[in-house]
Amino acid sequence: MTRLVPNRFAPSKVLTAVLVVAFLIILPLCLQRWGSEYYIYLASKVIIWSLFAMSFNLVLGYGGMMSFGHAAFYGLGAYSCALLLVKAAWPAPAAFVAAPLIAALAGLVIGYFSVRIMGIFYFAVLTLSFSQLIYILVFKWRSLTLGDDGIQGVPVPGYISTLDSYVHFYYFALIIAAICIFILWKITRSPFGLVLRSARENPDRASFIGVDLRRYRLAAFTVSAFFSGIAGALFVFMETSVSPDVLKWSISGEVILMGLLGGMHVFPGPIVGAGIMVLLNSFLTSYTEYWALFIGTILILSVLFFPQGVAGIAYEAWQKYFGRSLS
Amino acid sequence: MPILELQGVTKLFGGVAAVSDVSLSVEPNQIFGVIGPNGAGKTTLFNLISGYYRCDRGKILFNGTQINGLAPNAIVAKGIGRSFQVTSFFPEMTVWENVQAAVLVKNRLSWSLLSNSSTACGEETEALLNQVELLDKRRAQAKTLPAGDRKKLELGIVLGTGAHFLLLDEPTCGMSPTETSATVDLIMRITEQLKLTILFTEHKIDMVMGISSHIAVLHFGTIIASGSPEEIRMNDTVQQIYFGD
Numbered sequence: 001m002t003r004l005v006p007n008r009f010a011p012s013k014v015l016t017a018v019l020v021v022a023f024l025i026i027l028p029l030c031l032q033r034w035g036s037e038y039y040i041y042l043a044s045k046v047i048i049w050s051l052f053a054m055s056f057n058l059v060l061g062y063g064g065m066m067s068f069g070h071a072a073f074y075g076l077g078a079y080s081c082a083l084l085l086v087k088a089a090w091p092a093p094a095a096f097v098a099a100p101l102i103a104a105l106a107g108l109v110i111g112y113f114s115v116r117i118m119g120i121f122y123f124a125v126l127t128l129s130f131s132q133l134i135y136i137l138v139f140k141w142r143s144l145t146l147g148d149d150g151i152q153g154v155p156v157p158g159y160i161s162t163l164d165s166y167v168h169f170y171y172f173a174l175i176i177a178a179i180c181i182f183i184l185w186k187i188t189r190s191p192f193g194l195v196l197r198s199a200r201e202n203p204d205r206a207s208f209i210g211v212d213l214r215r216y217r218l219a220a221f222t223v224s225a226f227f228s229g230i231a232g233a234l235f236v237f238m239e240t241s242v243s244p245d246v247l248k249w250s251i252s253g254e255v256i257l258m259g260l261l262g263g264m265h266v267f268p269g270p271i272v273g274a275g276i277m278v279l280l281n282s283f284l285t286s287y288t289e290y291w292a293l294f295i296g297t298i299l300i301l302s303v304l305f306f307p308q309g310v311a312g313i314a315y316e317a318w319q320k321y322f323g324r325s326l327s
Numbered sequence: 328m329p330i331l332e333l334q335g336v337t338k339l340f341g342g343v344a345a346v347s348d349v350s351l352s353v354e355p356n357q358i359f360g361v362i363g364p365n366g367a368g369k370t371t372l373f374n375l376i377s378g379y380y381r382c383d384r385g386k387i388l389f390n391g392t393q394i395n396g397l398a399p400n401a402i403v404a405k406g407i408g409r410s411f412q413v414t415s416f417f418p419e420m421t422v423w424e425n426v427q428a429a430v431l432v433k434n435r436l437s438w439s440l441l442s443n444s445s446t447a448c449g450e451e452t453e454a455l456l457n458q459v460e461l462l463d464k465r466r467a468q469a470k471t472l473p474a475g476d477r478k479k480l481e482l483g484i485v486l487g488t489g490a491h492f493l494l495l496d497e498p499t500c501g502m503s504p505t506e507t508s509a510t511v512d513l514i515m516r517i518t519e520q521l522k523l524t525i526l527f528t529e530h531k532i533d534m535v536m537g538i539s540s541h542i543a544v545l546h547f548g549t550i551i552a553s554g555s556p557e558e559i560r561m562n563d564t565v566q567q568i569y570f571g572d
């Protein structure tokens with residue numbers, strides 16, 4: 001398996017990074033000229049899902065915890081943001097900061113109970129149960145959340161308004177996601193990240209070098225919930241509405257699939273997975289209502305034959321071609 | 328004062344005593360061997376001392392303070408390190424990272440979320456890798472190491488925790504005679520240098536007799552003899568059970 005922790009940037013990597021950044025900056029302008037607003041919307045959606053999938057991967061790929069309830073944090077981020085703006089009339093920046101904090105708090109509580117459980121299966125079931133609990137709560141608490149009607153017409157500040165164009169929002173989401181993903185990258189390279197990986201690889205050995213497994217797992221889980229909450233808040237700014245769908249178990253499922261499809265042991269893997277899933281979803285739904293069948297087939301094949309994910313394969317090919325280990 | 332003292336330690340599995348009323352004391356800088364046939368309870372004893380299992384009865388004192396009931400990571404923090412019969416390390420990480428992880432935890436730097444890990448505790452990690460003769464392989468992924476090097480790596484990890492008391496569970500398990508003597512030499516050298524205390528188990532009787540300053544014989548979970556290698560060799564019961572009659 002592969003890791004992405006190079007000791008220093010090779011020149012070719014700097015070039016790659018510059019090209020990627022340039023591409024991301026020019027993209028909406030090109031789409032505006034030659035495509036349509038819808039594509040900028042899609043690109044923004046990819047950014048939001050990338051951030052969500054990257055946050056999630058801190059738990060799955062680095063922490064080795066199969067959370068099946070991450071929709072809870074994404075959804076709580078979205079609902080907190082929407083409710084603070086609509087019901088409490090908070091200024092947008094304040095709501096945007098508070099939303100991930102609320103998601104993180106939920107992560108701390110759910111994580112506290114979940115990390116005590118050993119075994120992938122039980123961990124998945126427990127996190128799923130918690131997220132379903134929050135889903136039901138939001139669904140039923142009509143006086144606060146308007147239930148399945150959802151919250152419409154969330155006031156969004158003019159500078160990122162999507163009323164006329166998605167371009168401004170795109171750049172806003174890009175900057176926020178870039179900052180968050182950079183922080184996540186720093187975490188994976190930090191001493192904490194190293195110890196977290198050690199706990200994933202060999203929990204027994206880790207506890208016999210003095211690691212308190214629960215505390216590290218809980219910390220990773222909470223940090224992950226925080227960034228998932230930011231993704232949820234971004235979602236609200238983009239859609240200006242939110243419904244209990246953001247808390248559905250299928251959202252948790254999708255983010256897992258993005259990790260698997262993209263490659264959970266290569267840092268940018270989930271971004272690749274998010275891109276593929278969002279685009280496939282959008283294009284296939286315009287051709288067939290059985291799009292889920294296609295995505296399912298692709299996933300089964302990829303998990304069977306390329307368990308390292310798309311980015312994992314690309315990374316291996318890179319290593320082979322350039323003959324250089326990054327570790 | 329003994330560095331480690333067991334008082335009437337008992338561990339039951341479904342009513343059957345795997346370790347029964349074991350008392351022993353290990354003095355500082357001793358190399359204390361525990362021998363006994365398969366299933367005698369040696370590994371269970373190590374699991375009890377290191378906190379993997381809890382004692383059903385009895386007390387375990389380390390430097391005079393009770394440690395039974397503490398979690399494994401808390402026991403590591405007291406200065407007890409252990410190796411496993413089946414070498415235990417972090418297979419996907421590099422040799423360097425394997426040892427570094429232990430050093431980071433020991434130095435309480437592992438809660439740093441945003442600093443760069445690649446250089447953290449570099450000198451200490453390097454010194455340890457040098458000590459276990461793996462410095463030139465530091466970039467290798469741990470799982471690519473041959474069996475002998477894996478044992479050295481595990482030793483490096485254990486030393487990285489800052490332990491001065493090592494529990495070594497069959498440190499030369501599965502090794503050829505040449506590898507065995509090389510590993511024993513390494514352990515002895517490091518023990519000398521770092522003034523360690525060692526409690527170990529082994530099947531290879533000659534080796535145990537050769538390096539131990541004190542030996543306890545475990546049989547069906549109880550200690551049937553304890554003393555210097557000569558005393559153990561002369562002991563009638565041990566002769567009967569161990570060396571055949």
